Amino acid sequence: MNRVNRLWAAAAMAMAVAPAFPAETVLQAIRMKGSGPILDMESAMWKQAKPVNVPMLPQMVATPNNLKPAVSELKVRAAHNGQWLALLIEWKDPTKSDRIVVDEFGDQVAVEFPIQLKSGAMPSPMMGNPGGRVNILQWRAAFQHDIEKGEPQVRDLYPNAMVDLYPDQVLRTTDARPYTGALGVDNPISRPKASPVLDQMAEGFGSMTVKPDQHADGKGVWKNGMWHVVITTPMATESANAPRFEPGGSSVAAFAVWEGGSREVGSRKAWSSWVPLKLGK
Amino acid sequence: MPKVYNWQIGREMEYPYEGVRPQKQFAMIMDTNKCIACQTCTVACKTTWTSGRGQEAMFWNNVETKPYGYYPLGWDVKILEKLGVQDISGPVYQGKTLFESAPAGERILGYLPDDLDYAHPNIGEDDSTSNMGQGAFLQVPHMQWMYYLPRICNHCTYAACLGSCPRQSIYKRPEDGIVLLDQQRCRGYRECVKGCPYKKTHFNPMTRVSEKCIGCYPAVENNRQTQCTITCIGKIRTQGFIAPPDKAREDNPIDYLVHVAKVAKPLYPQFGLEPNVYYIPPVHVPPQYLYQMFGGGVEEAIKNYRNASADMKLLGAMLLFGATPEIIHHYKVEGRYTIGYDEKGSELVRVPLKEPIYLRVVYDDKYQTHRSNIT
Numbered sequence: 001m002n003r004v005n006r007l008w009a010a011a012a013m014a015m016a017v018a019p020a021f022p023a024e025t026v027l028q029a030i031r032m033k034g035s036g037p038i039l040d041m042e043s044a045m046w047k048q049a050k051p052v053n054v055p056m057l058p059q060m061v062a063t064p065n066n067l068k069p070a071v072s073e074l075k076v077r078a079a080h081n082g083q084w085l086a087l088l089i090e091w092k093d094p095t096k097s098d099r100i101v102v103d104e105f106g107d108q109v110a111v112e113f114p115i116q117l118k119s120g121a122m123p124s125p126m127m128g129n130p131g132g133r134v135n136i137l138q139w140r141a142a143f144q145h146d147i148e149k150g151e152p153q154v155r156d157l158y159p160n161a162m163v164d165l166y167p168d169q170v171l172r173t174t175d176a177r178p179y180t181g182a183l184g185v186d187n188p189i190s191r192p193k194a195s196p197v198l199d200q201m202a203e204g205f206g207s208m209t210v211k212p213d214q215h216a217d218g219k220g221v222w223k224n225g226m227w228h229v230v231i232t233t234p235m236a237t238e239s240a241n242a243p244r245f246e247p248g249g250s251s252v253a254a255f256a257v258w259e260g261g262s263r264e265v266g267s268r269k270a271w272s273s274w275v276p277l278k279l280g281k
Numbered sequence: 282m283p284k285v286y287n288w289q290i291g292r293e294m295e296y297p298y299e300g301v302r303p304q305k306q307f308a309m310i311m312d313t314n315k316c317i318a319c320q321t322c323t324v325a326c327k328t329t330w331t332s333g334r335g336q337e338a339m340f341w342n343n344v345e346t347k348p349y350g351y352y353p354l355g356w357d358v359k360i361l362e363k364l365g366v367q368d369i370s371g372p373v374y375q376g377k378t379l380f381e382s383a384p385a386g387e388r389i390l391g392y393l394p395d396d397l398d399y400a401h402p403n404i405g406e407d408d409s410t411s412n413m414g415q416g417a418f419l420q421v422p423h424m425q426w427m428y429y430l431p432r433i434c435n436h437c438t439y440a441a442c443l444g445s446c447p448r449q450s451i452y453k454r455p456e457d458g459i460v461l462l463d464q465q466r467c468r469g470y471r472e473c474v475k476g477c478p479y480k481k482t483h484f485n486p487m488t489r490v491s492e493k494c495i496g497c498y499p500a501v502e503n504n505r506q507t508q509c510t511i512t513c514i515g516k517i518r519t520q521g522f523i524a525p526p527d528k529a530r531e532d533n534p535i536d537y538l539v540h541v542a543k544v545a546k547p548l549y550p551q552f553g554l555e556p557n558v559y560y561i562p563p564v565h566v567p568p569q570y571l572y573q574m575f576g577g578g579v580e581e582a583i584k585n586y587r588n589a590s591a592d593m594k595l596l597g598a599m600l601l602f603g604a605t606p607e608i609i610h611h612y613k614v615e616g617r618y619t620i621g622y623d624e625k626g627s628e629l630v631r632v633p634l635k636e637p638i639y640l641r642v643v644y645d646d647k648y649q650t651h652r653s654n655i656t
Contacts (some may be wrong), residue, residue, distance in 0.1 A: 033561075062447065065386040065474060100472060101396045102484040142489070154334060157486055166334055179333035182464040182488040189469055206448050245513035263393070266470035267447045 027052045027253060029085060031280035037217045038079060038086035046088055049077035054255055056270035057068045061126060062205040068272035070259035074109070078253075080279055085245050086232040087111050088235035089255070095221055096222040097260030099140035105260035106142035106252045107222075110230050112254045113243040115201070125204040125254040125274045135243050136208065137216045137231050141260065143196035144220045151192060196220060197231055201241045205267065213239055248281040282380070285439060288526050289550040290374035290577065295381050303458035307436045307496050308523035308535050309510065310545045310604065311590065312561040314586075315517040318344045318406070318429040322509035322518075326433075329508045330495065334352030335487025338399045341494035342509045349405030350569065352432075353398035356480040357549065357627040361573070363390055365511030367574060368385045369551050378553025379441060379478055389441050392508040393475040399483075421565055428563040431517070433509060434481040434494035436460045442493065446478050451493075457522070458557065459496035468493055504608050505622060516603025521610065523557060532611045534598040534621070535559075542595045544586045546575035559584055596634055604628040 009156055032038070032045045054074045070093070074092045089109050097107045114123045115133045123132025134197040146152070154161045168176035182190040188198060188210040197218040202208045221231040235245040245251060254275040276277040284293045285300030300485040303409045326342035335577040351357065360379070367376025382390040383593065409427045417424070436453075440460045443451040451473060453459070462473070467490040474491055484495040497507035505511070506520040521535045529540035538545045540557070545559035562579045564572045564587065571579040589595045597619030601609055607629045609621035614634070621630045641655045 060386065063386055063388050064445070064447065067386060082291075100489050101486045102399070103393055103396045105471075152487075154337060156485065161337055162491065163337055167332055168334075179336075180488070181333060181335070181485055181492055182467065182490040185465045187465050187467070187488065187490055189467075189490055208448070216573070266468065266472065 014184070025052060025275065025276045027076060027078050027087075027275050029080045029277060029279045031247060032079050034081045035083050036081075036237040037084050038081060039217060039219050039232060041072055041088055041219065041221065041228050041230045041232055044274050045079060045116060046077055046079050049079050049088070051075045051077050052275060054272045056162075056255070056257055056272055056276055057126055058258075059126070059267055059269050062267050064267055066262070066264055066268035069257075069264060069268075070215040070262040071270050074210050074257060074272070076253075076255070076275070077257070078277065078279075079245070080235060080245070083235055084232050085232055087253070089227075089229045089231065090262045091227055092225060093227050093259055093261070094223070095140065095259075095261035098163060099152075099157070100142050104262075105166045105258070105263050105265045106140055107138045108138060109135050109220075109231075109259045110138035110256045111231055112136045112256070113251055114242060115243050117243070117251055122252070122274065124204070126271060127204055127208065129204050131203070133201055133203050133241065135233075135241065136199045136202055137218070137233055138200060138256075139196050139218045139220055139231055140198070141196075141222070141227075141230050143193045143198075146193050147196055199233070199242075208255060211239070211241055213237075215239070215242065245279055247279055250278045251274065253277045287378075287439060287553060287555045289478055289547050289555050290378070290553060292373050292456075294378050294439075294553050296439045297380070300439070301455075301457050302438065302525065303453060304457065305522040306438065306458035306524070306557055307501065307520075308506070308539075308557040308559065309433065309518060309520045310535060310538055310559045310602075311431050311560065312517045313428055313430060313563045314561060315443075315515045316344065316431055317515055318346065318431075319513050319514060320344055320563060321514050322431060325508040325512035326367055326494075329497075331492075333487075335485035336483075336492070338402070338494065339479070339483045339485065340402055341483070342431070342433045343402055344429055345402075345406060346406050346427050347430045347574075348410060349408045350430075351404065352402045353394040353480050354404060355398070355400055356394065357478075357574075359392060360478045360552070363392060364551075367551055369576060372577060374551055374576075378551065380439075380444065380553055388445055388472075389476045391445065391475040391478065394480060395472060397553075420568045423620065424567045425565075426566050430560075431509075432479065432481070432548075433507075433558060434460065434496065435479055435558045436494075436496055438555035439553065441476040441478060441552075441554050442473035442482045445472040446470075447472060453484075454498070457496075457498070457501055458502065459498050460493070461495060461498070462490075462491055462493045464490065464492070466540070475604070478549065479553070501608070505606050506608055506656070510603070510607040513603055519602045519609070521560075521608050531612075532613060534601050534609055534612045536614070537594060537598045537612075542585050542592065543578060544582045544589075544595065544597070546579060546582055549574060551575040565577040572620065597632075600632045600634065601630065604632050 030049045075090045128134035167179040177184040193218045197216045199214045199216040216233040218231040255272040282296040283299045285296045379390045430617040450463045469490040510518040529536040597614035610624040611622040
């Protein structure tokens, strides 16, 4: 058995032992008025949406992993306005982590949808599988920080840093580009952020790809030891790599969460199995 | 995990991927006996590659004083302590490599340095092991000692950074064995920073992804040696390509020094990465310390090195260090010269085995004065 097959066998085993949701657990996306992206997490509308508590399990199929992730449960609500679908995700996290240096990691949460919903051939909730492509919308605390306070400069991270001169201060932009590393090749982690949410797709471990067309948006607020994050995505786009949602329709959603203070990053995370999702008419 | 053969430890070992050797393997030899820690290499590397934002404390090339200098702080003693005491006595390594010591759920035994560990690139500089006592006189090996260890990425055959990355953002080039980190694919998980025991992948907090020594590949592609090699004022380095022992060519200076003369040794071979930077061990340092750092055979290396004036092939290979900016693929000793050739066999450089000495008469008749320097 090659490595990939071994991973899939292990993934299937992990899913078999994962606690199944009670049959009645359904994430109901309530229909709300309005149009455009749903970013207001203070709206009274959210009180009408019934929360679902999603148990979070350690990712233990792919290496490296963390068998004791810090977050064990997410509280999730869903709503839509006929154009945009939104999920309000909340979890306890005593430390707000949005500063990124070598030994500090950021808090993150992600929601995942199958791109095509075929009964009997559901993609793996663990980032999909070859042929079973999924859409993953990942919110990052560090991106939220950048959007609110601007991209950090060296002096923001290290107030006493001493620097004589950077190439971009003396060279033309094109000549200085080789000195900008990942920024110069438009790495989605490095480039200036338009949204705290990355719109991505995957077909299994290690295949996460940021989509060239970014549609999702979101917002996160940390208050009293809790993260409150809303992630919103258009219900229909031209993209072949985005799921289509319809009022009255149904799908499934899965989640992943990273607690930066516990150095959770990449495959060191907590994940959930698929949660049935129903959209109000 | 698949099994791969690591010639430096003389046995098969576990590695996350199948073992495929590149067509050619980038390699470097550094003579620690000649290094004076002037940091010209460090500055050459820094101005060429890492003068951008977020690279302020990043040194792809650094020179540290051993035993008390480290960049980042304590990099080698920390991982050695985690690995524990291992049996390195025999030609076949009986201990465990870092891959074989991976804890459950990990691909390798590693640790993530603290941010501040990178804040002291010159710590321990010029510090000796202890003070000289009253009435002490010098013995060899020295009872108090220090030496300089210049370091770059080892472009390992079984790179730990590559094996640690869950996204396969790091790759080893089949054409020259240089290990590169894809700046577009990396997502800044820092698994490579944690996994590399030499701590030669670095995190850039401005771009939030990792970066590493690129083996000056644009130069190497044009048959030129790396910046750190060609700028070395002490001519302590040579850079070229190495073959595994069964394919070693005696006319390749790097193969000759590593496989035939056996004067150059890898850094911490017990980690199991098959690093491709080789060091001529310092002759004045107690062998107990050198065993741990360069593996078995250091005494033989020092003996052969000391005998270089009688071994013309060895002397010839060593005299080509820093003699040309071009990569030397072949060499031969002919008459009074050692001659370096490129890959196609064209002569690159010709170095006399003995520096010509000209003696001048002590008294200068023209200026009617005595000369203070006559050679």
